[in-house]
Amino acid sequence: xxxxxxxxxxxxxxxxxxxxxxxxxxxxxxxxxxxxxxxxxxxxxxxxxxxxxxxxxxxxxxxxxxxxxxxxxxxxxxxxxxxxxxxxxxxxxxxxxxxxxxxxxxxxxxxxxxxxxxxxxxxxxxxxxxxxxxxxxxxxxxxxxxxxxxxxxxxxxxxxxxxxxxxxxxxxxxxxxxxxxxxxxxxxxxxxxxxxxxxxxxxxxxxxxxxxxxxxxxxxxxxxxxxxxxxxxxxxx
Ligand SMILES: C[S@@+](CC[C@H](N)C(=O)[O-])C[C@H]1O[C@@H](n2cnc3c(N)ncnc32)[C@H](O)[C@@H]1O
Numbered sequence: 001x002x003x004x005x006x007x008x009x010x011x012x013x014x015x016x017x018x019x020x021x022x023x024x025x026x027x028x029x030x031x032x033x034x035x036x037x038x039x040x041x042x043x044x045x046x047x048x049x050x051x052x053x054x055x056x057x058x059x060x061x062x063x064x065x066x067x068x069x070x071x072x073x074x075x076x077x078x079x080x081x082x083x084x085x086x087x088x089x090x091x092x093x094x095x096x097x098x099x100x101x102x103x104x105x106x107x108x109x110x111x112x113x114x115x116x117x118x119x120x121x122x123x124x125x126x127x128x129x130x131x132x133x134x135x136x137x138x139x140x141x142x143x144x145x146x147x148x149x150x151x152x153x154x155x156x157x158x159x160x161x162x163x164x165x166x167x168x169x170x171x172x173x174x175x176x177x178x179x180x181x182x183x184x185x186x187x188x189x190x191x192x193x194x195x196x197x198x199x200x201x202x203x204x205x206x207x208x209x210x211x212x213x214x215x216x217x218x219x220x221x222x223x224x225x226x227x228x229x230x231x232x233x234x235x236x237x
Contacts, residue, residue, distance in 0.1 A: 009098070009150055011130050012069075014105040022070060022109055026099060029172035031069050033202070035226030038113055040202070041076035043225040048200025048233045049166035051077070056086040064160075064192065065168040066153055066180050068097035070109045071123065073168050075116045078144055082119075092145045094160070096153040103127040154179055163194030169201035174208055183211040190215035193236035204230045 010026070017023045022031040033040040046052065055061040065073060074093055081087045101109070103124040110120040123146075128135035132151040139146065149156045167189055171180030179185070181203070189199070189212075199212070204221055212219050212234055219234035 009100060009130050009132055012099040012101045012105070014101065014109055020112075024099075024172065027172040027176050029176045032072055033226055033228075037070070037072040038076050038115070040225045041073045042080070044202045044231050045073050045168045045170070045200050046077060046080060048222065048231060049168070049198045051166065052080050052084050052087070054165070054198075055081065055088040055091065056084070058088040060090040060092060061088050061166065062092040062162065062164050062194065063094070063166045063168060064164040064189070065093070065095040065170060066157075066185070067170045067172075068095035068100065068148060069170070070101065070106060071095075071120075072113075073170060074146065075110070075113070075119050075123070078119055078139070079115065081144070082140065087143075090143055090145055092147070094147045094149065094162075094164070096149045096151075096156055098150075098152045100130050100148070100150055102130065152179070153185065154182070157185060157188045157192075160188075160192060162192060164189075164192045164197055165194055167193075167197065167199035169199055169203070169208075174203055174205045181205070181208050181211065183214060186211040186215040186217070190217065190236060193217075197236040199234040199236075200231065202228065202231045204232050208232070 015023050015025050019034055021034045081091050106124055110116050122139060126137045135148045137146040171177045174181040209219055216237050217234040218237055219232055221230045222233050224231040
């Protein structure tokens with residue numbers, strides 16, 4: 001019998017809010033802070049997880065992200081790693097995405113960040129077909145190991161294994177995208193947490209804090225990005 005055909009996905013379509021911020025027609029929410037996607041990635045997701053310091057001098061570091069979206073967090077992380085003379089040998093970046101963009105849309109969206117131009121082009125030449133499943137992309141001669149897991153995280157996350165060092169929790173707002181912040185998702189993140197695993201997210205919603213705490217993460221608030229009063233960081237106990 002032939003192998004089953006890969007499941008097609010409902011891909012995302014690039015739309016812009018009046019101020020130019022990318023917005024999802026499916027979820028009715030923005031992809032990143034209107035104050036800047038790259039700067040938000042550095043403040044919330046990298047600094048919130050103690051990066052780049054934590055990868056320095058090590059062999060490898062594993063990041064897991066909920067919601068690849070436009071890949072801004074990935075590009076910001078890759079660029080910080082690339083520019084760091086003390087980077088770890090291999091950066092493994094696993095990212096879950098239910099509604100991936102086509103490469104042409106990524107090119108349009110990434111054009112506002114000239115600092116990403118080279119990395120965006122490299123990523124897009126390797127961009128997979130938009131079909132459900134895991135797509136592995138090796139970049140920088142294997143120094144960057146990107147695993148894109150296309151499909152609904154409620155189904156794909158329970159099937160992952162391994163030990164994650166840093167979680168980037170970047171779904172749309174919990175009110176509009178509750179699936180990606182559910183207690184079951186948080187329990188699965190905890191299952192994948194390696195020793196001293198950390199997390200960071202811009203959301204401080206009570207339900208998110210409770211679900212993460214119940215899953216074994218000690219969470220605390222920090223100053224948010226660009227006028228947002230707070231964001232959340234956490235450590236797996
Ligand atoms: C705020 S955006 C992520 C932005 C992204 N991290 C970046 O750097 O560009 C949230 C993403 O979560 C994805 N998403 C929402 N629900 C999901 C689910 N159940 N499983 C996987 N991805 C999901 C959306 O399609 C969207 O791309």
